[in-house]
Amino acid sequence: MKKQVVVIGLGRFGSSVCQELYKMGHEVLAIDSNMERVDANRDHSSHAVIANATDESELKALGVRNFDNAIVAIGDDLQASVLCTLMLKEIGVSKVWVKARDLQHQKILEKVGADRVIQPEYEMGVRVAHHMDSEKIIDY
Numbered sequence: 229m230k231k232q233v234v235v236i237g238l239g240r241f242g243s244s245v246c247q248e249l250y251k252m253g254h255e256v257l258a259i260d261s262n263m264e265r266v267d268a269n270r271d272h273s274s275h276a277v278i279a280n281a282t283d284e285s286e287l288k289a290l291g292v293r294n295f296d297n298a299i300v301a302i303g304d305d306l307q308a309s310v311l312c313t314l315m316l317k318e319i320g321v322s323k324v325w326v327k328a329r330d331l332q333h334q335k336i337l338e339k340v341g342a343d344r345v346i347q348p349e350y351e352m353g354v355r356v357a358h359h360m361d362s363e364k365i366i367d368y
């Protein structure tokens with residue numbers, strides 16, 4: 229079923245989530261405060277817009293309340309990531325998935341209502357270790 233997803237923050241992580249969901253046929257609204265990043269995702273999303281995701285009135289004007297799913301992919305600016313997550317939950321987005329840079333960031337995000345928190349580097353590291361571990365059996 230086609231989903232409506234808003235992706236906020238178009239770094240490597242956010243843009244790969246955005247582009248992949250769009251390729252799968254979902255409706256994706258891509259948001260970033262940086263014009264170049266928005267331009268780079270224009271052809272790989274349903275709509276790509278420049279906006280400050282910590283400004284509640286901007287999020288409301290973009291119709292974010294009509295989206296059931298959101299990905300907050302702002303890792304470095306902890307305050308922006310937390311504020312944006314809180315606002316999306318208050319606006320009424322039912323599933324808000326958020327990228328965290330470490331465990332402390334993850335705990336704060338869980339307290340403000342994030343439905344799922346992802347630590348990409350940590351989770352990928354664990355997966356790679358498991359892949360390497362299973363290779364051992366194949367090699368043997």
Ligand code: ATP
Pocket residue numbers: 236237238239240241242259260261262265279280281282301302303304305308
């Ligand atoms: P990645 O590790 O995914 O490559 P990154 O290293 O570029 O990300 P991040 O700090 O995680 O850096 O930021 C991701 C994106 O979020 C950037 O493109 C940045 O412009 C955007 N961003 C940061 N703050 C805001 C904000 N308040 N509103 C909208 N976009 C923002």
